Amino acid sequence: MKIAIIGTGYVGLPSGVGFAELGNEVVCIDKIAEKIEVLKAGRLTLFEEGLCELFKKNTASGRLKFTTSMREGVRGADVVLIAVGTPPDPVTKAADLSFVYAAAEEMAECLDGYTVICDKSTVPVGTGDRVERLIREKNPQAEFDVVSLPEFLREGFAVHDFFNPDRVVIGTESERARAVLKKLYAPMAGKTQLLCVKRRSAETIKYASNSFLAMKIHYINELANFCEHAGADIRDVALGIGLDSRIGPKFLNPGPGFGGSCFPKDTLAMDYMAREVGVDLTLIQSAISGNVLRKKLMARRILKAASGVSKPRIAVLGIAFKGGTDDCRESPAVDIVRELLLLGADNVVIFDPKAMDNAKKIFGDKVSFAPDAYAALEGADVCAVLTEWKEFKDLDLARAKELMRRPVLEDLRNMLDPKKAQSLGFAYDCIGAAQGEKPAL
Numbered sequence: 001m002k003i004a005i006i007g008t009g010y011v012g013l014p015s016g017v018g019f020a021e022l023g024n025e026v027v028c029i030d031k032i033a034e035k036i037e038v039l040k041a042g043r044l045t046l047f048e049e050g051l052c053e054l055f056k057k058n059t060a061s062g063r064l065k066f067t068t069s070m071r072e073g074v075r076g077a078d079v080v081l082i083a084v085g086t087p088p089d090p091v092t093k094a095a096d097l098s099f100v101y102a103a104a105e106e107m108a109e110c111l112d113g114y115t116v117i118c119d120k121s122t123v124p125v126g127t128g129d130r131v132e133r134l135i136r137e138k139n140p141q142a143e144f145d146v147v148s149l150p151e152f153l154r155e156g157f158a159v160h161d162f163f164n165p166d167r168v169v170i171g172t173e174s175e176r177a178r179a180v181l182k183k184l185y186a187p188m189a190g191k192t193q194l195l196c197v198k199r200r201s202a203e204t205i206k207y208a209s210n211s212f213l214a215m216k217i218h219y220i221n222e223l224a225n226f227c228e229h230a231g232a233d234i235r236d237v238a239l240g241i242g243l244d245s246r247i248g249p250k251f252l253n254p255g256p257g258f259g260g261s262c263f264p265k266d267t268l269a270m271d272y273m274a275r276e277v278g279v280d281l282t283l284i285q286s287a288i289s290g291n292v293l294r295k296k297l298m299a300r301r302i303l304k305a306a307s308g309v310s311k312p313r314i315a316v317l318g319i320a321f322k323g324g325t326d327d328c329r330e331s332p333a334v335d336i337v338r339e340l341l342l343l344g345a346d347n348v349v350i351f352d353p354k355a356m357d358n359a360k361k362i363f364g365d366k367v368s369f370a371p372d373a374y375a376a377l378e379g380a381d382v383c384a385v386l387t388e389w390k391e392f393k394d395l396d397l398a399r400a401k402e403l404m405r406r407p408v409l410e411d412l413r414n415m416l417d418p419k420k421a422q423s424l425g426f427a428y429d430c431i432g433a434a435q436g437e438k439p440a441l
């Protein structure tokens with residue numbers, strides 16, 4: 001099949017590579033010329049585990065192409081995927097759909113033949129209707145259907161998730177469009193469920209999924225607070241509740257708060273959408289406000305670990321919103337460092353294995369940057385682990401202790417070996433264990 005993908009970000013690019021790998025002819029379109037130049041030159045514009053090899057293979061075979069021209073990309077396409085950003089509106093926090101609508105208007109006059117236009121971007125209920133109207137107004141002759149095809153991939157696992165989705169949700173009332181998409185997803189049909197629903201249901205499913213996951217994280221974080229005061233151990237508790245098949249073991253790792261380019265904005269957008277139709281989603285509202293507060297409390301916790309030291313040097317390990325990606329959008333680590341700076345910390349040093357370029361863009365000269373974790377730890381009074389990178393789990397704690405001025409670990413991802421840290425003489429603090437009683441690994 002011929003596929004055009006509008007937007008070469010964290011969704012569009014892995015999807016383009018994936019569909020090309022499945023044998024389709026894919027053209028990825030982006031309005032940022034520099035991105036397209038880099039991609040055309042055979043380099044990736046973002047980091048995703050395993051993406052590089054497939055990208056090289058499929059560009060070499062000619063199945064994967066890049067362009068800035070909507071006409072060139074969309075011409076002759078059987079399927080067009082819209083994968084542009086839907087960031088929160090700075091004032092209302094509703095999803096800003098200007099990129100989606102612009103893409104729809106730009107593509108309208110480029111369509112030829114029957115085309116299935118899919119919203120892969122996360123968009124509020126009713127967006128499909130508006131996209132359809134916009135295209136119809138611009139090009140009344142066009143033969144097309146607009147489908148909601150929400151994306152569920154996880155950054156850091158985008159390649160894996162593309163080929164092994166938990167489900168594919170196809171939201172359309174059109175039989176014809178459904179048949180085209182069933183053909184497109186035929187290679188996955190044996191191992192995953194293709195769920196065909198109304199377009200508005202598909203749009204809702206995406207927000208409902210992300211809001212549920214955000215609430216699950218918030219729940220375990222609140223339980224962790226409880227455990228810290230009740231002498232319980234959150235790891236035991238998470239294990240115990242996760243073994244209940246109605247609850248499940250995933251998303252029960254406590255941490256510094258949920259973040260990333262999806263959960264914060266999608267919970268806000270869901271709340272906005274609900275209020276627009278007069279419904280109060282109080283659980284989601286509570287998760288949103290609790291999560292904001294949590295990051296502030298985490299910053300205070302780090303500073304408390306440095307209390308008594310004037311101008312403490314704080315080593316921050318990890319700034320990406322999670323391991324396996326360079327994406328720092330709405331990263332809890334970024335918010336925590338911002339809060340540290342607001343609270344007067346003036347000697348913060350950051351290291352992240354993949355997100356240093358993004359960190360530099362965010363913080364400029366307000367913090368310093370280290371070339372590796374050990375360099376960050378040199379002379380540090382506190383080490384705060386804020387992103388779950390494997391290399392932090394494997395940190396040589398004996399070497400870390402030698403390098404630090406004060407051996408204090410704030411393990412806000414519960415990654416390090418508490419017994420080892422304590423046996424080496426570290427003051428070790430993690431999430432969800434009572435003071436002095438740290439969880440066994």
Ligand code: NAD
Binds near residue numbers: 008103153
């Ligand atoms: P992104 O910001 O990384 O990428 C969007 C890209 O679209 C940018 O490169 C931008 O230049 C391009 N673009 C915008 N308007 C364009 C236009 N008119 N023509 C051509 N290119 C255009 O965004 P992302 O993280 O890939 O997210 C895309 C959508 O997918 C969002 O709605 C997001 O909520 C959703 N989503 C994201 C994830 C994720 O993990 N990042 C997962 C599931 C769903």
